[in-house]
Amino acid sequence: MKKKIIWASVIAFLILEILIGINIKPDMSSIGEARHKFHSIAGHELPFGGINVPTMYVTWGVMAFIIILALLAMRNVKLVPGRLQLVFEMFVGAFDKLCSDTLGERGRKFMPLVASLFIFICLCNWVGLIPLGWEEPTSDLNTTLGLGIICFFVSHGAAIRYKGIKKYILDYFEPMIEIKGVKIPNVVFMPLNVVGEIGKLISHSFRLYGNILGGAIIMQVVSNLVRYIALPVGLNLFFGLFVGAVQAFVFSMLALTYVSVLVE
Amino acid sequence: MVEITGAEIIRAAAMLGAGLAMGFGAIGPGVGEGYAAGKACEGVAREPENAGLITRTMLVGQAVSESTGIYSLVIALLLIFVVKA
Amino acid sequence: MNMELYAYLGGALSIGLGAIGAGYGIGMAASEATKAITRQPNASGKITKVMLVGQAVTESPAIFALLIALFLVFKVYHVPEQITLANIAGLLAAGICMGFGAMGPGVGSGMANASACTGMGVQPENENAIMRTMLIGQAVSQSTSVYALVISMLLLFVI
Numbered sequence: 001m002k003k004k005i006i007w008a009s010v011i012a013f014l015i016l017e018i019l020i021g022i023n024i025k026p027d028m029s030s031i032g033e034a035r036h037k038f039h040s041i042a043g044h045e046l047p048f049g050g051i052n053v054p055t056m057y058v059t060w061g062v063m064a065f066i067i068i069l070a071l072l073a074m075r076n077v078k079l080v081p082g083r084l085q086l087v088f089e090m091f092v093g094a095f096d097k098l099c100s101d102t103l104g105e106r107g108r109k110f111m112p113l114v115a116s117l118f119i120f121i122c123l124c125n126w127v128g129l130i131p132l133g134w135e136e137p138t139s140d141l142n143t144t145l146g147l148g149i150i151c152f153f154v155s156h157g158a159a160i161r162y163k164g165i166k167k168y169i170l171d172y173f174e175p176m177i178e179i180k181g182v183k184i185p186n187v188v189f190m191p192l193n194v195v196g197e198i199g200k201l202i203s204h205s206f207r208l209y210g211n212i213l214g215g216a217i218i219m220q221v222v223s224n225l226v227r228y229i230a231l232p233v234g235l236n237l238f239f240g241l242f243v244g245a246v247q248a249f250v251f252s253m254l255a256l257t258y259v260s261v262l263v264e
Numbered sequence: 265m266v267e268i269t270g271a272e273i274i275r276a277a278a279m280l281g282a283g284l285a286m287g288f289g290a291i292g293p294g295v296g297e298g299y300a301a302g303k304a305c306e307g308v309a310r311e312p313e314n315a316g317l318i319t320r321t322m323l324v325g326q327a328v329s330e331s332t333g334i335y336s337l338v339i340a341l342l343l344i345f346v347v348k349a
Numbered sequence: 350m351n352m353e354l355y356a357y358l359g360g361a362l363s364i365g366l367g368a369i370g371a372g373y374g375i376g377m378a379a380s381e382a383t384k385a386i387t388r389q390p391n392a393s394g395k396i397t398k399v400m401l402v403g404q405a406v407t408e409s410p411a412i413f414a415l416l417i418a419l420f421l422v423f424k425v426y427h428v429p430e431q432i433t434l435a436n437i438a439g440l441l442a443a444g445i446c447m448g449f450g451a452m453g454p455g456v457g458s459g460m461a462n463a464s465a466c467t468g469m470g471v472q473p474e475n476e477n478a479i480m481r482t483m484l485i486g487q488a489v490s491q492s493t494s495v496y497a498l499v500i501s502m503l504l505l506f507v508i
Contacts, residue, residue, distance in 0.1 A: 277438070
């Protein structure tokens with residue numbers, strides 16, 4: 001009896017959707033122009049015409065959400081944790097273990113950065129699930145490039161701090177030429193090593209950007225083609241929830257890995 | 265109609281060349297780095313206590329095998345931004 | 350010069366060539382996962398989880414290719430006022446670049462995913478270490494496809 005009611009309501013909902021959907025005209029002309037704002041770096045009108053205001057609103061919203069959630073979790077900390085405190089403890093513990101597995105004891109210093117990168121990017125990727133037409137901040141190149149630059153400076157700063165400035169600079173001249181046991185810095189490979197470091201930054205930030213933007217545009221196009229009937233739910237589950245979480249994890253893991261490669 | 269001059273043809277050829285350079289240059293490093301990653305996964309499965317060492321070796325190897333991809337990137341950027349009609 | 354012709358041609362080349370590598374890679378991972386489950390039927394849940402997460406990362410070169418193909422197809426709505434020969438060549442080159450650029454990383458990430466599934470079949474209790482190594486390796490091996498994406502976007506929008 002209950003099953004019959006559920007199926008009947010699902011079918012009625014689908015029929016309603018189809019009736020509404022037939023009247024919606026697919027509009028594809030906005031695709032390919034709306035979401036890429038970075039053409040302003042090509043040399044024109046950069047300074048303040050280049051700032052993407054909706055991205056900033058959503059970013060500040062996500063940050064406020066995280067801060068409020070953390071304050072709520074830490075309001076009355078008990079030895080026997082409540083529900084919210086338990087979730088936060090598990091999260092922090094998992095990332096603590098991850099960092100100390102990768103980098104040893106000093107890796108725990110990077111835990112706050114890695115964990116907050118993960119939670120921020122994950123929530124930013126899930127913003128697209130809210131049916132208010134907000135764009136994910138991570139589908140804007142400015143956000144991902146900013147996060148990538150943070151990771152870039154953190155990893156190089158950590159390398160200078162733990163290895164010393166001399167060894168850090170000498171590492172750019174790898175692989176060294178060895179003549180009679182004396183190592184001579186290899187000048188030819190220096191520019192390539194520098195380009196390689198910048199390439200890491202580019203691939204780190206564009207990977208997140210491309211994945212999230214690709215998912216968002218695919219959802220937009222397919223939803224337009226099927227006139228918003230039934231299929232967008234599955235697409236949102238895959239591209240929004242699953243790919244969003246996996247890419248956030250990949251981003252934070254890569255940040256940790258770049259630190260570990262440079263520090264060792 | 266587009267007026268086609270010699271300089272235009274050079275610029276267009278540079279664009280095509282950039283695409284070809286990065287496109288074909290990405291095939292080899294992609295497969296090679298994936299091979300390294302696969303072997304590292306098998307190694308970690310066998311000896312999980314050496315996971316840190318294996319991962320670091322994998323990353324160094326991948327960085328070296330990615331250098332050809334970076335050469336392609338440099339050449340493509342040079343073709344796009346330096347070759348002016 | 351007909352701009353639409355080259356935009357559509359570039360889009361078809363991009364997604365057509367770009368789907369080859371990721372498709373092959375995902376198939377490899379699935380076959381290895383099947384073998385691993387045959388060996389360790391008790392760990393089928395863990396093996397399937399590793400396979401699915403790996404496949405979601407493996408197909409990101411194909412998603413880049415689809416992104417560029419959609420940009421190219423919808424480029425005809427935004428024709429610039431002054432079309433040069435370089436613009437038109439850029440459209441075709443963007444498609445070729447992303448198409449071939451997605452092939453290698455797709456196969457490579459699939460290889461990493463397949464080996465991770467094999468490893469899971471040997472020792473399913475090492476799930477966390479294997480998954481972490483697989484994700485890092487796949488992410489690094491996809492960086493060349495990200496470079497191809499950057500070059501394609503430069504060819505499409507900046508020129």
